[in-house]
Amino acid sequence: MSRLIRNERARALQGQRAGIVSRGLAFAADIGVAFLIYVVMGAAVSVLWDLLFSKKMDIPQLPGWVNATAIFWILVIYLGLGWGSTGRTIGKQLMGLRVVRSDGRSLKPRQAFVRALFCAAFYPGLLLALVDRRNRSVQDVVCRTVVVYDWIPEAARPRVLVAGSAVPVTKGSGQQRA
Amino acid sequence: MTDPTAPLDDDGVPEAELVTIDDVPFALGLQPTQPAPPPAPPGVVDLVFRSARLGVDAAALFAGEVADLSVRVARSVLPPAVAERPLDAVDERIGRQRTAARERGEHSVEQTREAAEAVLNQVVVGVVDMIDMGGLIDHVPIDQIVARVDVPAIINEVDLGDIVRESTTGLVGETIDAVRVQVMGLDLFAARIVDKILRRKEPRPLLLDGYDVSGPEIRVPQEMR
Numbered sequence: 001m002s003r004l005i006r007n008e009r010a011r012a013l014q015g016q017r018a019g020i021v022s023r024g025l026a027f028a029a030d031i032g033v034a035f036l037i038y039v040v041m042g043a044a045v046s047v048l049w050d051l052l053f054s055k056k057m058d059i060p061q062l063p064g065w066v067n068a069t070a071i072f073w074i075l076v077i078y079l080g081l082g083w084g085s086t087g088r089t090i091g092k093q094l095m096g097l098r099v100v101r102s103d104g105r106s107l108k109p110r111q112a113f114v115r116a117l118f119c120a121a122f123y124p125g126l127l128l129a130l131v132d133r134r135n136r137s138v139q140d141v142v143c144r145t146v147v148v149y150d151w152i153p154e155a156a157r158p159r160v161l162v163a164g165s166a167v168p169v170t171k172g173s174g175q176q177r178a
Numbered sequence: 179m180t181d182p183t184a185p186l187d188d189d190g191v192p193e194a195e196l197v198t199i200d201d202v203p204f205a206l207g208l209q210p211t212q213p214a215p216p217p218a219p220p221g222v223v224d225l226v227f228r229s230a231r232l233g234v235d236a237a238a239l240f241a242g243e244v245a246d247l248s249v250r251v252a253r254s255v256l257p258p259a260v261a262e263r264p265l266d267a268v269d270e271r272i273g274r275q276r277t278a279a280r281e282r283g284e285h286s287v288e289q290t291r292e293a294a295e296a297v298l299n300q301v302v303v304g305v306v307d308m309i310d311m312g313g314l315i316d317h318v319p320i321d322q323i324v325a326r327v328d329v330p331a332i333i334n335e336v337d338l339g340d341i342v343r344e345s346t347t348g349l350v351g352e353t354i355d356a357v358r359v360q361v362m363g364l365d366l367f368a369a370r371i372v373d374k375i376l377r378r379k380e381p382r383p384l385l386l387d388g389y390d391v392s393g394p395e396i397r398v399p400q401e402m403r
Contacts, residue, residue, distance in 0.1 A: 007359045010355070036248075067251045104388030
C-alpha cells in the first residue's frame with residue numbers, strides 16, 4: 001500500500017508539531033466517536049435486555065450524571081487505547097495527527113491512559129497550544145508528549161530489517177517495532 | 179376501378195366504395211393500436227436491488243433510532259438553557275425523517291416481498307420444466323461441464339470488490355487530504371496571529387528531533403521531483 005502526499009506544504013510539515021485547530025477538530029471528532037459508542041452500546045444493551053427479560057421495547061431515560069460519567073470513561077478508554085497502540089484515534093487519524101513522546105517514540109500504555117484521563121477531565125488545557133512556542137497543551141507538558149502531523153498510516157510504511165537484527169523497523173519513526 | 183355491376187345507394191355512389199368507421203385507421207394509413215403489454219415480473223436483479231434498498235432503509239431506520247437516543251442523552255447531559263431549543267429543532271427534524279424512513283421501509287418490504295415471490299415462482303416453474311425434460315438432461319454431461327468451469331478463478335479475475343475499494347479509497351483520501359491542508363493553513367495562521375500579538379520575532383520551533391517522516395516512505399509524485 002502506498003501513500004501519496006501531493007501538497008508541497010503538507011509534505012514539508014510532516015513530523016512537525018501540530019497546531020491548535022487541527023488538534024481541536026480531532027478532539028471534537030473523538031468526543032463525537034465516544035458519544036456514538038455510548039449511544040450504540042446503550043441501544044444494543046437496551047434492546048438485548050428487552051428481548052431477553054422484558055416484553056415491551058423501551059429505551060430507558062437514564063439520569064444525566066450517569067450518561068456524563070459513562071461518556072467520560074468511554075472517552076478515556078478510547079483515547080488511551082488509540083494513543084497507547086498507534087498513537088492515533090479516529091479523530092487524530094482523520095486530521096492526520098499522531099501523539100508521540102517528546103523524543104519521538106510511541107507512548108507507553110500507562111502514559112497514554114494518563115494523558116487520556118487528563119484530556120477528558122481538562123480539555124480546555126488544549127488552549128495552551130495556542131500560545132505555547134512549541135504548540136504544547138497542558139496535557140503535553142504534564143505527560144511529556146507531542147502531537148505531530150503524520151499523515152502516513154503505519155500500514156503504509158515499508159518495514160526494513162536492520163542489519164544484524166531480526167526485528168522489523170519502521171522507517172521514519174526511529175523506533176523498533178515487534 | 180369501380181365495379182359497374184355494384185348496387186348504388188341513395189346518392190348514386192356504389193356501395194362497395196363506402197367505408198365504415200372501423201376502416202378509418204386503415205384508410206389513413208395507420209396501424210391499429212395494440213394494447214400495452216403487461217409489465218414483466220420482477221427478476222433476480224430486481225430482487226437484489228430491492229433487497230439492497232431494504233437494507234439501506236433498515237440502516238436509515240436504525241440511524242434514526244440512534245439519533246433519537248442521542249438527542250435524549252444530550253438533553254439529559256447538557257444544560258436546558260443552552261440545549262433545549264436546538265435539541266427541540268433537531269428532535270422535530272429527526273421525527274419527520276424517522277416517519278419518512280419508516281414509510282420507505284414499509285414500501286421496500288412490500289417491493290422486496292413481491293420480487294422474492296416472483297423470483298421464487300420463476301424458479302419453481304424452471305424446476306418443473308427441467309423435470310419434464312428429464313430425458314434430455316440425462317444425455318447432457320452437466321457434471322463435466324460444471325467441473326470444467328473454474329468459478330473461483332472467474333471471481334478472482336473480476337475482483338469487483340477490489341475495484342470499488344480502490345476507487346472509493348482514492349476519492350475519500352484526496353478529499354480528506356484537501357481538508358487537512360486547509361486546517362494546516364488555519365493552524366499556521368492562528369499561530370502567526372498569536373505570535374504577532376505577543377510580539378514574538380522568531381518563528382515557532384515546530385520540528386521534533388528524533389521524529390523523521392520525510393523519508394522515502396512519503397511518495398513524491400514523479401512530476402514534483
